[in-house]
Amino acid sequence: MLRLSKRLEMIAEQVPVGSRMADIGSDHALLPSYLAEQGRVSKAVAGEVNLGPYQAAAKQVRDAVLGSIIDVRLGDGLAVIEPGEVDVITIAGMGGALIATILEAGKDKLAGVSMLILQPNVGESFVRMWLLEHDWVLTREQILEEDGKIYEILTAVPAQLTEITNEKVYESRRVGEGIIANEELQLKLGPYLLQQPSSVWFLKWKLELDKLEMIRGQLAHSSLQESRSKEQIIEAEMKQIKEVLACLQKDKASFN
Incomplete structure (x- = not known):
């Protein structure tokens, strides 16, 4: 078998x-x-x-x-x-x-x-x-x-x-206390996973933040103007992910 x-x-x-x-x-x-x-x-x-x-x-x-x-x-x-x-x-x-x-x-x-x-x-x-x-x-x-x-x-x-409709799956919804998860954010983080975030999901996105931080650090050492633009995009992405994780972890802690 x-x-x-x-x-x-x-x-x-x-x-x-x-x-x-x-x-x-x-x-x-x-x-x-x-x-x-x-x-x-x-x-x-x-x-x-x-x-x-x-x-x-x-x-x-x-x-x-x-x-x-x-x-x-x-x-x-x-x-x-x-x-x-x-x-x-x-x-x-x-x-x-x-x-x-x-x-x-x-x-x-x-x-x-x-x-x-x-x-x-x-x-x-x-x-x-x-x-x-x-x-x-x-x-x-x-x-x-x-x-x-x-x-x-x-x-x-x-x-x-x-x-079930896609409009319902990806409708904007509040995450934790302060963030509205729109369609774009849910496409990235997962609409169902966002609603019931597990410890593995939190770990995944903490590891993704580590990867983004490493890329940001590499871009910071570049003198190219294109690197500055990419660095700003990555910083904005990291900020968004950190805010979502913080809200959900706070929400989880208060629930427990």
């Missing part, structure tokens, strides 16, 4: 029983193999763009004797599926900008897809923005720490399949 990482387990838990799924960038086809072993999917496509990972995924499926359920395909992004072929698409372990690019390039393949489960390693805002611009509604956000890394898992459904 296959064992998954906590990250992949959290993704697997969201795949509805009986789904036809496609896992893009399938990493040895671990996720579809696990779901097939559990009897959770009726069909799965494991897509890989490079030959080495494709061969590793094909071997995993052969060794597990799951070839009747899982079809391993070589191709770029959503090119490995046909419109209407799957209900659920998972894309995990890539940058958010790349995930958004894959979705954009293959958006004609999303006909009939009822759920996207996306796990960007970085650049979550690129994914949220793509979903918002293409009438996919974010229904759930999860965050976890595993092996020293922090991951967010974003789940979305087509707007026509839910009563």
Whole structure:
């Protein structure tokens, strides 16, 4: 019986029983193999763009004797599926900008897809923005720490399949006592994660502040005028994040 990482387990838990799924960038086809072993999917496509990972995924499926359920395909992004072929698409372990690019390039393949489960390693805002611009509604956000890394898992459904609206998801709301979180801020920090910030979420943004501080320090040593402009942008971003964290931590402390 296959064992998954906590990250992949959290993704697997969201795949509805009986789904036809496609896992893009399938990493040895671990996720579809696990779901097939559990009897959770009726069909799965494991897509890989490079030959080495494709061969590793094909071997995993052969060794597990799951070839009747899982079809391993070589191709770029959503090119490995046909419109209407799957209900659920998972894309995990890539940058958010790349995930958004894959979705954009293959958006004609999303006909009939009822759920996207996306796990960007970085650049979550690129994914949220793509979903918002293409009438996919974010229904759930999860965050976890595993092996020293922090991951967010974003789940979305087509707007026509839910009563939740993007206007409601991203409506301006008060954060803590003094800050109004507008759409832009929520695209960055996560609308659901902002409403129920966990210790892992706080840690993620403290680490992001450390990265921004390092970049700001590097820019401060540059004599280029362009560096001054970038430094000011980063300082404004850091100020905004610090204010949000301070408000939410104060709110959390008073609640406890």
